[in-house]
Amino acid sequence: MRSPVAAILWENWRLTRVETASRLAAGLIGGSLGLLNGSGVLFAVMILLSQHGLFWLSTAKLNGGRFIDGYKPGFPFHLLYARPVGTGVAVGTAMAYEAASGVVWYLLTAATLSAAFGQSLPLLSIAVWIVAVRLWLTCVQWATHSRVVQYVGSGAAALFLILLMSRADWTVPRVDFTPVDYGLLAAAAVLSVGVTVAGVSRQRRGDPRLMVAHAGWLGRLQGWLAGLLPCPTSSPTRAQLWYELRSGGVMVIVLGAVTAMAIPLAFAVSGPIADLRRLAFSLVVMAWPGMLIFLGGNAFGLRRNQGRVFASTFDTTQPYGTARMSWIKVLVRSVCLMAALVMVFTSAWASLPLTRGWVTAEQWATVTDPYFGGPRAQAIVEATGAEIVVLWKAHHALREAVFGMAGHEKAALVVLVMLGVIALVSLRAAIGALLMRYRRRTIGAGAIALVGAAMLALLSISVRRGIGPAAIAGAILYVVPWIAMALAVVGGGYVLWAAFRERVLTTRHIAAVALGSIVSGAAWLVVLGAAGVTLESLPATDILRTVAPVLLLAATGVLTPWALSRIRHS
Amino acid sequence: MSRIIVDVDGLCRSFGGKVALDRVDFRATEGRVYGLVGSNGAGKTTLIRHLLGLLRAESGKVRVFGFDPVRDPVRVLSRIGYLSEDRDMPEWMRIGELMAYTRAFHPGWDEAYANELIGTFGLDLSTRIKELSKGTRAQAGLVAAVAHRPELLILDEPSTGLDPVVRRDILDAIVRAVADDGRTVIFSSHLLEEVERMSDHITMIHDGRVMLSGEIEDVRRHYRRSRVRFADYFEAPPRLDNAFSFEGGGRTWSVIHGGPFDEFRASVVSLGGEVVDSRDATLEEIFLARAGRHEPLEAA
Numbered sequence: 045m046r047s048p049v050a051a052i053l054w055e056n057w058r059l060t061r062v063e064t065a066s067r068l069a070a071g072l073i074g075g076s077l078g079l080l081n082g083s084g085v086l087f088a089v090m091i092l093l094s095q096h097g098l099f100w101l102s103t104a105k106l107n108g109g110r111f112i113d114g115y116k117p118g119f120p121f122h123l124l125y126a127r128p129v130g131t132g133v134a135v136g137t138a139m140a141y142e143a144a145s146g147v148v149w150y151l152l153t154a155a156t157l158s159a160a161f162g163q164s165l166p167l168l169s170i171a172v173w174i175v176a177v178r179l180w181l182t183c184v185q186w187a188t189h190s191r192v193v194q195y196v197g198s199g200a201a202a203l204f205l206i207l208l209m210s211r212a213d214w215t216v217p218r219v220d221f222t223p224v225d226y227g228l229l230a231a232a233a234v235l236s237v238g239v240t241v242a243g244v245s246r247q248r249r250g251d252p253r254l255m256v257a258h259a260g261w262l263g264r265l266q267g268w269l270a271g272l273l274p275c276p277t278s279s280p281t282r283a284q285l286w287y288e289l290r291s292g293g294v295m296v297i298v299l300g301a302v303t304a305m306a307i308p309l310a311f312a313v314s315g316p317i318a319d320l321r322r323l324a325f326s327l328v329v330m331a332w333p334g335m336l337i338f339l340g341g342n343a344f345g346l347r348r349n350q351g352r353v354f355a356s357t358f359d360t361t362q363p364y365g366t367a368r369m370s371w372i373k374v375l376v377r378s379v380c381l382m383a384a385l386v387m388v389f390t391s392a393w394a395s396l397p398l399t400r401g402w403v404t405a406e407q408w409a410t411v412t413d414p415y416f417g418g419p420r421a422q423a424i425v426e427a428t429g430a431e432i433v434v435l436w437k438a439h440h441a442l443r444e445a446v447f448g449m450a451g452h453e454k455a456a457l458v459v460l461v462m463l464g465v466i467a468l469v470s471l472r473a474a475i476g477a478l479l480m481r482y483r484r485r486t487i488g489a490g491a492i493a494l495v496g497a498a499m500l501a502l503l504s505i506s507v508r509r510g511i512g513p514a515a516i517a518g519a520i521l522y523v524v525p526w527i528a529m530a531l532a533v534v535g536g537g538y539v540l541w542a543a544f545r546e547r548v549l550t551t552r553h554i555a556a557v558a559l560g561s562i563v564s565g566a567a568w569l570v571v572l573g574a575a576g577v578t579l580e581s582l583p584a585t586d587i588l589r590t591v592a593p594v595l596l597l598a599a600t601g602v603l604t605p606w607a608l609s610r611i612r613h614s
Numbered sequence: 615m616s617r618i619i620v621d622v623d624g625l626c627r628s629f630g631g632k633v634a635l636d637r638v639d640f641r642a643t644e645g646r647v648y649g650l651v652g653s654n655g656a657g658k659t660t661l662i663r664h665l666l667g668l669l670r671a672e673s674g675k676v677r678v679f680g681f682d683p684v685r686d687p688v689r690v691l692s693r694i695g696y697l698s699e700d701r702d703m704p705e706w707m708r709i710g711e712l713m714a715y716t717r718a719f720h721p722g723w724d725e726a727y728a729n730e731l732i733g734t735f736g737l738d739l740s741t742r743i744k745e746l747s748k749g750t751r752a753q754a755g756l757v758a759a760v761a762h763r764p765e766l767l768i769l770d771e772p773s774t775g776l777d778p779v780v781r782r783d784i785l786d787a788i789v790r791a792v793a794d795d796g797r798t799v800i801f802s803s804h805l806l807e808e809v810e811r812m813s814d815h816i817t818m819i820h821d822g823r824v825m826l827s828g829e830i831e832d833v834r835r836h837y838r839r840s841r842v843r844f845a846d847y848f849e850a851p852p853r854l855d856n857a858f859s860f861e862g863g864g865r866t867w868s869v870i871h872g873g874p875f876d877e878f879r880a881s882v883v884s885l886g887g888e889v890v891d892s893r894d895a896t897l898e899e900i901f902l903a904r905a906g907r908h909e910p911l912e913a914a
Contacts, residue, residue, distance in 0.1 A: 277718045360668055363687065363690075546689045
């Protein structure tokens with residue numbers, strides 16, 4: 045390395061190159077599907093933004109992890125970062141890489157897609173937005189040691205930038221911000237750099253907050269709260285439940301509660317201001333995927349340190365069975381996530397009447413349209429900017445669908461949603477563990493599955509458009525899912541056999557998994573029946589496809605303990 | 615005959631292309647202290663991680679209390695107290711919570727003993743782990759490791775980076791575990807003087823192989839440091855029977871050697887030299903002779 049700047053840039057590249065490759069691939073495949081399928085430029089841009097704008101985690105890698113993953117907030121001085129360069133250079137270079145890489149990867153993918161499909165994609169305006177997003181999020185991670193400030197800052201960043209995006213002129217393929225909004229984006233970027241340099245300088249000189257950690261009222265409050273939930277010593281299972289709750293579960297519930305409280309507040313203060321209404325709408329809409337993505341992952345509590353992922357020795361040396369440990373970890377995270385989702389849902393549902401006055405009579409007429417997001421409603425929303433109508437339509441549709449159900453059908457739906465969340469959390473935990481243990485093989489298998497699925501989708505689109513020999517394409521489309529299913533069965537059989545052989549699972553465990561699968565199967569059939577689908581009316585192949593989701597719970601019930609055992613005994 | 619607590623037979627393990635353990639044999643019996651020594655990356659921690667079931671044996675056998683720690687982790691870990699090299703503990707926990715949590719897994723938790731140790735170390739139960747210094751963190755980890763009076767205490771580099779006071783606390787705990795309860799202790803260390811003082815048995819690992827294993831007195835008796843003088847001038851170390859390392863040059867050399875002393879003296883005399891003086895080698899001298907970078911090893 046010829047200079048510290050080159051060394052810092054190299055370090056960032058080394059940390060992010062695998063993620064960069066995967067995001068470039070996902071962006072190209074997702075964008076191609078969007079442009080081919082007629083979803084249009086907007087869909088493709090959204091895919092690219094999700095890959096290169098939001099959810100970028102390189103700084104988090106440098107920082108030792110993500111939120112609620114046991115990361116260390118603030119600049120990573122603990123990672124031998126006491127380098128003989130000015131704070132401005134250390135921070136500025138990394139932030140410049142962060143911003144520039146996002147822009148470069150976006151422009152590269154967008155230009156490739158434009159050339160391949162002959163459709164222009166917006167470039168410079170989106171690039172400016174990406175720079176502001178990246179710099180703000182880096183600022184939130186590095187400028188402070190306070191997790192509370194980080195959470196609030198991240199939320200504020202997301203809402204502010206989504207607001208600006210929603211105010212933009214989306215005359216595809218152009219997306220233009222107003223001069224004022226360009227100014228705001230530039231100000232946010234400059235301010236982020238300034239605040240980060242100032243905050244890191246303070247940390248470098250010895251952040252007084254660290255020196256008096258938990259000595260003040262906050263420490264006393266935390267001590268009091270901890271006293272409310274003492275660790276039970278009567279059994280290992282209770283202690284393990286407490287451990288999972290305290291190490292991540294409580295934080296998930298708290299974040300759900302804060303979001304739930306923010307929703308009526310946002311509705312209440314929005315009033316006549318259109319921008320604030322958009323913000324409130326964004327808060328409600330983004331809360332769901334945000335919580336599922338950020339709070340539903342890493343139930344095994346894997347840690348990251350400069351790109352290395354590892355399991356805690358403290359966790360893995362506890363004298364507790366692997367299968368039970370994995371299920372407790374997944375169950376606690378799932379239940380906490382469900383609680384958070386229920387709080388947000390209840391809050392949004394109960395707060396929606398606060399917005400009734402925002403909806404005009406003409407807009408209101410669209411609420412009861414049978415088609416959610418129908419063209420008429422869409423036209424009105426676009427004309428008036430009244431996104432809140434979409435929420436009312438969802439409210440109406442849900443009311444119609446659920447309130448008409450019988451008691452047992454509602455219960456089945458609740459059970460199904462709960463088991464769905466458990467399966468999701470479980471699957472993500474297992475994939476995380478396998479990525480840690482068999483990184484290359486897992487990435488390889490994932491890439492093959494992704495590319496295979498993309499090829500099938502492209503083939504399906506081409507058949508619909510009449511491109512190529514339909515008979516051959518049809519045969520491929522028929523055979524490949526069966527091959528995939530056979531591979532899944534063989535893989536599942538191997539995992540089950542390995543889990544038995546290694547004594548990770550016993551017959552009692554398998555009985556528990558089978559019971560859960562039977563319950564989910566029964567709930568699934570009841571819900572299908574409520575939706576008017578009966579298996580008798582379906583051909584055999586469709587029956588298999590219809591009941592396949594039920595097998596997910598059984599598969600994760602076996603896969604998750606096995607995956608934990610592979611990292612516990614590596 | 616004492617009960618066998620740990621039985622490792624022909625254990626092999628590699629990471630990528632690097633061999634970390636190569637046909638390692640190791641046995642530990644009840645009521646004794648076993649010291650593992652070796653240079654950085656020699657394989658000590660890898661061996662300990664196999665005993666805890668954190669690594670699977672690629673080939674060979676690992677049994678602790680007669681069980682495979684990978685297949686029966688609960689049976690094995692419930693009888694072990696472990697202090698890891700990096701003192702890995704949840705940062706958010708308070709010391710009191712750490713004790714309560716650990717207690718839940720160990721029905722044999724000795725509350726009086728834990729409180730005594732907490733009092734001796736001056737630990738504040740309301741302090742969070744992340745606020746602890748390195749030494750205090752080691753003390754907290756030690757209490758959690760020994761308060762359930764484990765049958766086997768495993769300490770991975772327990773003294774590294776600690777001040778003399780905390781180091782003494784840890785060594786006292788080892789002594790007490792053995793003296794009071796007759797438990798087995800396995801500890802790895804770079805501090806050879808500490809190993810020499812505390813251990814009944816020593817196992818020296820180098821490049822993944824057990825280079826030396828035996829009762830500490832036997833090991834010391836087996837190796838000697840002798841000063842030899844020759845009539846002729848030697849540019850390179852002379853070829854002497856059972857010699858492991860040389861210091862000095864020309865006519866006078868200090869040699870670390872093993873085997874019968876008479877054989878060594880005979881080989882010196884055969885080259886026209888004499889043994890000026892000889893004494894038992896220290897563990898550090900033996901370690902440097904066997905594991906250090908000594909070109910004379912090839913020459914000898």
